[in-house]
Amino acid sequence: QVQLQESGPGLVKPSGTLSLTCAVSGGSISSNNWWSWIRQPPGKGLEWIGEVYRSGNTNYNPSLKSRVTISVDQSKNQFSLNLNSVTAADTAVYYCARQPPDFIRYIDYWGQGALVTVSS
Amino acid sequence: IVMTQSPVTLSVSPGERATLSCRASQSVSSNLAWYQQKPGQAPRLLIYGASTRATGIPARFSGSGSGTEFTLTISSLQSEDFAVYYCQQFNKWPTFGQGTKVEIK
Numbered sequence: 001q002v003q004l005q006e007s008g009p010g011l012v013k014p015s016g017t018l019s020l021t022c023a024v025s026g027g028s029i030s031s032n033n034w035w036s037w038i039r040q041p042p043g044k045g046l047e048w049i050g051e052v053y054r055s056g057n058t059n060y061n062p063s064l065k066s067r068v069t070i071s072v073d074q075s076k077n078q079f080s081l082n083l084n085s086v087t088a089a090d091t092a093v094y095y096c097a098r099q100p101p102d103f104i105r106y107i108d109y110w111g112q113g114a115l116v117t118v119s120s
Numbered sequence: 121i122v123m124t125q126s127p128v129t130l131s132v133s134p135g136e137r138a139t140l141s142c143r144a145s146q147s148v149s150s151n152l153a154w155y156q157q158k159p160g161q162a163p164r165l166l167i168y169g170a171s172t173r174a175t176g177i178p179a180r181f182s183g184s185g186s187g188t189e190f191t192l193t194i195s196s197l198q199s200e201d202f203a204v205y206y207c208q209q210f211n212k213w214p215t216f217g218q219g220t221k222v223e224i225k
Binding site: 045046047048061095100110111 | 161162163165168174206216
């Protein structure tokens with residue numbers, strides 16, 4: 001059973017950088033899966049931020065592309081999200097997640113989520 | 121692609137049937153998934169490919185549709201089914217509907 005666990009600061013200052021890591025257990029980050037970050041502002045819907053493959057190839061939401069970096073660390077079996085120049089609008093629960101094999105972009109495994117608040 | 125779900129809230133009695141709708145602003149073929157989300161939890165995959173139940177999902181959940189119109193049906197609501205349901209298209213850059221809350225009538 002694949003498990004994903006987000007970690008990182010729960011509070012980020014405006015204009016700062018939000019950084020989260022997702023540790024994968026029960027499976028390998030080097031498998032034929034893409035790995036995603038999805039966020040959900042409090043009381044609102046879901047937004048797909050971006051995704052990374054074991055090779056380091058990435059795809060980003062066009063609306064966030066200029067501020068987002070997603071990377072993979074095969075040696076640690078984890079992947080990471082960096083979002084810079086944050087504002088209060090970036091306050092959300094951030095989920096790391098796994099797509100099924102062969103680049104089919106829905107999510108079969110989710111992390112529990114990490115609330116990140118942007119505030120001074 | 122904009123995904124629009126209706127209704128926003130659905131009030132249903134336990135044991136009754138619930139029908140949730142999801143409309144895409146352009147065709148997504150059968151590249152559609154449904155998720156269930158309970159308060160404080162991550163979403164859970166219910167349906168993918170518009171009509172295929174995910175592993176471990178009870179048969180009372182069924183999905184149908186293709187192109188721009190999709191339906192999630194819960195044949196007989198159980199207490200654990202009261203939650204928010206999201207559709208998501210994956211034909212192009214993935215986008216989600218705004219959700220339908222299924223509440224106890």
